[in-house]
Amino acid sequence: MTDTLKGTVWFKEIFDEYYEYIRNYLFYLSGDIGLAEDIAQDVFLKLWENKEKVNDETVKSLLFKIAKNMFLNSHKRKVLDLKFINKRSDNVENESPQYLLELKEFDVRLQRAISNLPDQCRTFFLMNRIDDLKYQEIANNFGISVKAVEKQISKALKILRGQFEHKM
């Protein structure tokens, strides 16, 4: 790289700290991990190109903003099909086959139901549950109030619970 060592070190630190959050966020938006990884590369390239103008304190929210804009500018809305890896499958050795089957069916339906949530509901809910981000952190990332985050996550849970109460 032609940049100063400080710039490179700073950039690597930013990448190490935020890459997974940005990639995951893009996955929650797109449902396509290949696309999420491609756009995440573009997001960090954009950051590199504008590093002189970047304020360290707001770099995280800037990355989310770039990611969202790049995704929305590049891709039309489509029906999502989120497919997560379920870590629980390693931990069910002592359960009955009937229960395991029920769990698997539940898992498929839940992932489909999450995919169908409104964008903001879905991303905030998944950032909270999968990325372990607190409401305050999500609020900071998107420059909105904690109350608004809370509202979206409650809405997500309400929709999901509603669907499963009626169908099970």
Add this chain to the structure above:
Amino acid sequence: MLGMKNSKNINIGQFTDNYKVPSVVSKEDAWLLLKNKIEANQKPVTKNRTIKLNWTIASIATAAAVIAFVVLFGLNEKEQITPEIAANIAEIQPNWLPDSTTIQLNRNSTISNYYNKLTGERNVVVKGDALFEVIKGKKLTVLFDGGQVKVKGTAFYISAYSSDLLQVDCFAGSVEVTLDNQEFFLTKGKGVRMYKGQVTGPYACAENDVRDRLNGVFYWNRISLSEIADLIGFRFGYTFKIAPLLQNRNFSGRVDLNELQQGLTVISMAMNLEYHIDDDRKTITLNAE
């Protein structure tokens, strides 16, 4: 929760705690690919640019878009990615890229191969020791933590277990090497190495000495004990503890590192040292005799 034996009682919030986002490219490889793009000064591809067009331009653009669509979907727009290939501590593994380029992985080493069908560019991410014999064709870039090598048709050996311990030796054709942001152009019989930020070379290297490394035989000329220890540590999965006064002592000679104890015995005898291997903690202690 699973003890309840009834999926109706499952807590949705808790259930999703077990979800994990899948990945195609590891974080480490993503960084290396990103670095490569930055170094190549590649701009990100903008997918939807709003441009005011007249009808003629619009027609041409539409035709081009249709052709691009066919090409993209016909060839699969994404890079073809092979799973990570690894050689464990006890083996040497030969591998071939789709174009017949040969990569021989030394012990405890891994490669991932990214081949772009559209551009024909070949990117390989390596961690550890590997010997490359590259078939002439599109440019091949070998990426590793701390640097990269760009080649067309050539043969060379890379040692890249860590960004602190890097070595590239060329024995056919030529290669462009970047180590810690410093660029080198190596021709046949030349090598360059970097240990903890200190670059040595370009120096002369013999093909037989380079190829011998795949057989586990290493030739060193005035190399510090700490550097040799780091390499042995990476090869066998151990961490060294060396008295500070010994770390900068140099070693010269040929050592067979197929067996850990055999290699340590040769080095210790030559330098009047004694070693102790702790297999539980995976540490090796070196002291003056």
